[in-house]
Amino acid sequence: MQPTTITHACPESHTIPYRWATPGQHAQAVLWVAEHLHDHFPTLSVTDFAQAFHAFQPDLWEDGNDLWLDYADLARLTQRLAHSPLVPELDPPVYCADVRYLAGVLHYFHLVAVELRAEMQAGAPLNTLHLDSLIDRLAIGNSVVERVRRETRSQAVAHDPQAAADFGD
Structure with a gap:
């Protein structure tokens, strides 16, 4: 997937297509996703986040120090997780x-x-x-x-x- 939006990345950052990322980079990205989405999906384990991440296959962004997902990809991954059977029905459900x-x-x-x-x-x-x-x-x-x-x-x-x-x- 090619980046389609401007990210919050610094000028020296670059994208790494999912298929070219190393297993270590994938693991780092999964941990980043789990950290950023834990409050939205508190019942999911890191393994569940990894399963969703690898099914979605987003591009990664790197600046030499950190690895992250583009905001649009993170939003799409969040939507996929919300409709996933990995997420149990909340009891009681949460209403706005x-x-x-x-x-x-x-x-x-x-x-x-x-x-x-x-x-x-x-x-x-x-x-x-x-x-x-x-x-x-x-x-x-x-x-x-x-x-x-x-x-x-x-x-x-x-x-x-x-x-x-x-x-x-």
């Missing part, structure tokens, strides 16, 4: 703040809907405080939802052309 927030919003809507259903079954008029609150909350929209939809639109459309209709295209 946006996911927790959106789960809270959906839980709120669920609770209001349950209360509305009970009121409607009891014969209450449809113009209730719960219904007004739900409609107001839905009508306002949600900036997190809009941002997540905007940021994931291209991924969704790339995987499913029908998804363009879901995004209003």
Whole structure:
């Protein structure tokens, strides 16, 4: 693989294609990868990192003192590892703040809907405080939802052309 991006390398650094690197250079690169990705994949051993590294076969960068991977190659290796069977399902799974927030919003809507259903079954008029609150909350929209939809639109459309209709295209 030829380098396609500018690295953080110093001017005297050069690339070593995977196939030309020595076993010692491969081992040094695997240790560098394991050190840089350990926080992302704490359950993986150095052997697991080595397996992923050798399957990916990235070019190495060297400046005489250190050996490392190009940032773009490190990012691609990280993505491959994330989808690899080497990475076990986390228990409990780790969710970002946006996911927790959106789960809270959906839980709120669920609770209001349950209360509305009970009121409607009891014969209450449809113009209730719960219904007004739900409609107001839905009508306002949600900036997190809009941002997540905007940021994931291209991924969704790339995987499913029908998804363009879901995004209003």
